[in-house]
Amino acid sequence: MDEKLMTLPVIALRGLTVLPEMIQHFDISRDKSISAVEHAMVGEQKVFLVTQRQIEEEDPDASGLFQIGTIARIKQLVKIPGGLVRVMVEGLERAELINLLQDDPYLEAEVAEAPLMEENLSDTVKEAMARIVKEKLEEFGNGNPKTVKDFMGGLMAITDLNELLIQTAGQFPWEYTVKQELLECGYVSHLYDRVVYYLMREIEILKIKRDYQGKVKASIDKNQRDYILREELKVIQEELGEEYTGSDADSFLEQLEKLNADKETKEKIRKEIMRFKAMPGGSQEANVLRTYIETVLELPWKKTSRDNQDIRHAEKILEEDHYGLEKVKERVLEYLAVRVLTKKGTSPILCLVGPPGTGKTSIARSVARALNKKYVRISLGGVHDEAEIRGHRKTYVGSMPGRIAEAMRQAGVANPLMLLDEIDKVSGDYKGDVASALLEVLDGEQNVKFRDHYVEIPLDLSGVLFIATANTTQTIPGPLLDRMEVIEVSSYTENEKFHIARNYLVTKQLERNGLDKGKLTISDKALEKIIHNYTREAGVRNLERRIGEICRKAAREFLERDKTSVRVTEANLEKYLGKEKITFEDANQEDQVGIVRGLAWTSVGGDTLQIEVNVMPGDGKLQMTGQMGDVMKESAQIALTYVRSVSEKYEIPRDYFETHDMHLHIPEGAVPKDGPSAGITMATAMLSAVTGTKVHARVAMTGEITLRGRVLPIGGLKEKTLAARMAHMEKVLVPAGNQPDMAEISKEITKGLSIVYVKTMEDVIREAFV
Template sequence: MEDKTITMPVIALRGMTVLPKMMIHFDISRSKSIAAVEKAMIGDQRVCLVTQKNSEEADPGVDELHSVGCVALIKQLVKIPNNVVRVMVEGQERVELLGLDSEEPMLVGEIGTLTESEDSLDYVTRQAMVRILKEKLEEYGKENPRMLKEVFPNLMMVTDLGELLDQIAIQLPWDYKNRQKVLECVLLEERYETVMRNLLTEIEITRVKREIQGRVKENVDKNQKDYILREQLKVIREELGEDNPLSDADEYEKQLKALKADKETKDKIHREIERLGAMPGGSQEANVLRMYLETVLDLPWKKVSKDNNNISHAEEILNADHYGLEKVKERILEYLAVRVLTKKGTSPIICLVGPPGTGKTSIARSVARALNKQYVRISLGGIHDEAEVRGHRKTYVGAMPGRIVEAMRQAGVSNPLMLLDEIDKVSSDYKGDTSSALLEVLDSEQNVKFRDHYVELPIDLSNVLFIATANTTQTIPGPLLDRMEVIEVNSYTENEKFHIAKNYLVRKQLERNGLTEEQVSISDKALEKIIHNYTREAGVRNLERRIGDICRKAAREFLEDKKKAIRITENGLEKYLGKEKITFEDVNEEDQVGIVRGLAWTSVGGDTLQIEVNVMPGKGTMQMTGQMGDVMKESAQTALSYIRSICPEYGVADDYFEKHDIHLHIPEGAVPKDGPSAGITMATAMLSAVTGRKVEAKLAMTGEITLRGRALPIGGLKEKILAARMAHMKRVLVPDKNRPDIAELSKEITKGLTIIFVKDMADVLKEALVSE
């Protein structure tokens, strides 16, 4: 706390702080500082020492000086050449610099004395602090033996807390900034915390420094020892006349001679081998280089396998492995025929796109078998680091080549079939854009000299047959999609699923569960019921799981009940699979007002979508429920605008929509729905609800609507038509521009359905609304 105010000469110190009871000498050369010393010597020989905030400042003002300094007694003064004065001072007490008069030839300050306060600390607390400080000093001394001998005996004799705190800051080799912090702490509690914090930091720094020095010395000693022993062993072998075994470099040179690669590649590898030969055997860099050489020497630079170019053989294998998928097989055979004729791998990269479980991965495996190619699969799902594709720089710790190069190494030949699985699920983050890294891999103009960051040599990928798979093209970036030729793998019909289950899946699951066809058989009716009532999917993955469930339960029956043969029939399915899991929403029994059946595409195939509209007295608002997406909401607004424009033709009053509210709902509200293809369906439901006209119950429709009522084409028709058949619809309305899509569908899909093509809403309403 402040006691009184005095005036005395001030010396601004640069890069130094003086504490009470600190004896130190320093040189001064500034004229103002010399004048301050001379004035002090005339008087009581006392001067105020204050540290500058910026040591570069030549003529500091009060703002450039710390507010707390130390009054010191000048013990000795010696003038030395070049106008320099060397003084020895002894710090006496803390003071506060209240003001500064720099007009005189020296700095004169208004000083407020500060007195330490111990009132807040009792005797026991002060003694505890003293003991803790001395314990930490002993710990510090163990890390600094020299300090332990020279400094610590004097510190250990100090019993006063304030004096001990100051002496620690004086005696230990601390930076002047840390000493200034101690000087500014007038209260003992604050000074104790500051000194303790610095002391603990110094202990930790010293410990870490000793550990680092120890590890470095150990490594140097080991390398030196290894070198000496290696040289001694070399001399001993020469004296004994023994042949020196091949070194690592010699072994790699031997492998390089047998490697099939171009001259540029061999020269680069040879230079790396020479570098390895010049390195100490146990060095870290030598280990990194060994791993690199093992990788590049394992790569199949010009090693190829002989392809089977018999297209008929390929067709037999594709037909044996897969039922249906006629268009997919046809396109793949065309693709293979072009490769055989051109003898080049620069044809477009195939991308098989379709729902899960439709056989995309197994088609690629069949193609590899048909062509007698090595098959390697790279799963791209969830990859977000560009280095996964291009590899890491080999200078990094734990560096490794990318997945493309690793797959080539695994295949052992430079012309394998490489499956890029789930290419639509690659992602990007701060580590790089993975999809952009794949552009070079899949571009036939660039992949002739693909560069992996780890290998650092051009690798020819033009002979690799790339096949990619994806569930949808929506999430594949445009530039990447442009480099691939998309082949749609559509959903299976129930008839196709039946043949796949009967010819492939049952046999596969019987073998997997240790059973034979004589032991377990599944009737055709049972298979049809499993497909219709126990699975709901575009592919056959869940169907295979259900057959596997039956086989496992049958295997248990054989062991427990000692049965010789088990036949699973339609009526006995509940015993093995439980209650029916899937129920399809069937056709409505009678025509109704405001209810229309739409058709939707989902990731597990097609489905029917019942759209309901109610009209009630209100203020002209429209409410939409059923988890509708933005696109579907816009379609609903477009449909409403169109209906309002044609309502006068149906005798609806002009102010009808101002006095009534419309509520549009799509059941299964927990399932998100989006897309424009329900546009004509919603428009029909709205008009039916407004006019009171019924809509035919056995009719379904799909199509996008425009503001003027035109019906625009949509996608996913195969799945939608299948869904209409499942719901036992009789007629389906399809946009006229979808005629080519309907023409490609097999008769099995459209059997029992009347497909009606509509150009606009007038055609839709003519077919949908029941005549009064």
């Protein structure tokens, strides 16, 4: 069939498709479209209506228009206010855009009629197709009678298949994109397929919509009922002079939606909020519940911070902040390396053990800075109530979460660094054992679901890096100690103290006292003298106080005497700090009978302990003075038993111990002394006094003794060795079992000392007796 070509004005439609046999009203505003209508009215009143591909395009070309459109006759044209023209058109024929002839002053195109093609379909097939279309129309009409009643009757009366399809496509309220698709169908069977497809789609949408509306209606009815009841409750509460809790509950629900937590946690909190919503505002229970909800909403359930995984950066920070402490730094860097490689890894529980003032707390702060973690500190000193850790039941007035949950809330993230300070000083009473409560916190297997009595919902502590500090492991219960990795932070040597003072403490105190760096200078010799003669400690706390004292006096000089700079030297140090505070008990000048120098560990470092024994006529009593504890008294009894057991070897008369009394004394009687490390010292002093043999004045010893004379290993070796060096000893007797510990002590401490390892008392006597 030959194509019938014609030239017609073109109107580009936006969001509208006109089909054949369709009467349509629409408004036009573009100048080109108005010109095209006016030109058509002069001629045969025919225009080519074609839909734009993009609605927002103002001046489309041929590529911006669909290929298939409709030839229409303009039935009516009315100009309306605002420069608009309202047009009524009647669709005549389906047509194809062949070529766009002109663009200005209006669009004009060459179009070809393209009527719907009929295949060789039998009358039976056509009848079947028509019936199916009508069935689908009727099914849709039954579900949506209000919308369809306007055009349904006319469609159901049509008998011709072609007309039924075209009228259905034109009159059914589909979007323009669907109508354009139907317009582009060139064959009757193709148009039939698409019409039936879209009718079935509409029926399915209608079913879904009906089901959804039913659910929404039920929900709305419930919400309406709840709203009315809530308004009534609000009025009742206002009449009673009570606070209305509904607004707070709504605010809590909004916060809950934003909360980053798992489904179970959110559901539990939601239930509590709904309970709170239903309560009278002025009730005590409502206030308790409000505090609880505020607390759980502030907890960082799954909110985490990103760790800095740069090992070099961490190493740089640790070196910047602390001098020495190699073991601690090494362990932190190992932890970081493992975490980087595994991309996860449970956080270890590190326990820094050492004397006061050695920087344990500041190490934790540096580790947090190095790893870019939030830092929270929990001081456990003197805590004796289990509820301090696990929290109080929320049913009690004044209840609150435990310190762990509170620290998590302060940190704001689920993976902070948490410092458990002074863990060796926790205790227990009738309210429970704090150390036992900490077992769950510090166990990697259990703390994934840590239960705080107040919060009730399990908290995940597996992402927390715990660092504990303690002065000694002796008072930490065994099960608790077993869960931690102990790192010894031992006493500083004088050289280490000097570097710490020079690099850190002086600068810190200058800033704290408002002094510029150049205004006050402290010479190296002065610093050494402060360390040696004005402080006696394992750490550097008193050293920092002495430097602060110098800074304060210098600040006063600047203001009173208008000085521009102050220099503190060894010569004028006494002016700022007064007379020397510390005098070390030096080694005895000459060898003596019954006097032996022992070594002891104290909370402030090592010390030398002079043990004196005198023998006098009597009836075999042992008198002990010098504030000795139970352990040392037992050591003295063991030492005496050993001396008596070897009396024949040293030709001591058999009745000697029945006819003589022995007095063992440790000077500084007002200072309590205890610990298992003076056994060999006491035994040596007793044997020396009984046999009248002198002991080397410059020999110091440490070690515990058994009844058979074996020497047992001890602790605190670094501090004790340092004390021996400060007292100018020449030889130190150390238990053979401590040989591996001795290998870890730096050469700076052992320099000038002869270390002798002893296994039995015979070894000790051989080295100690003159």
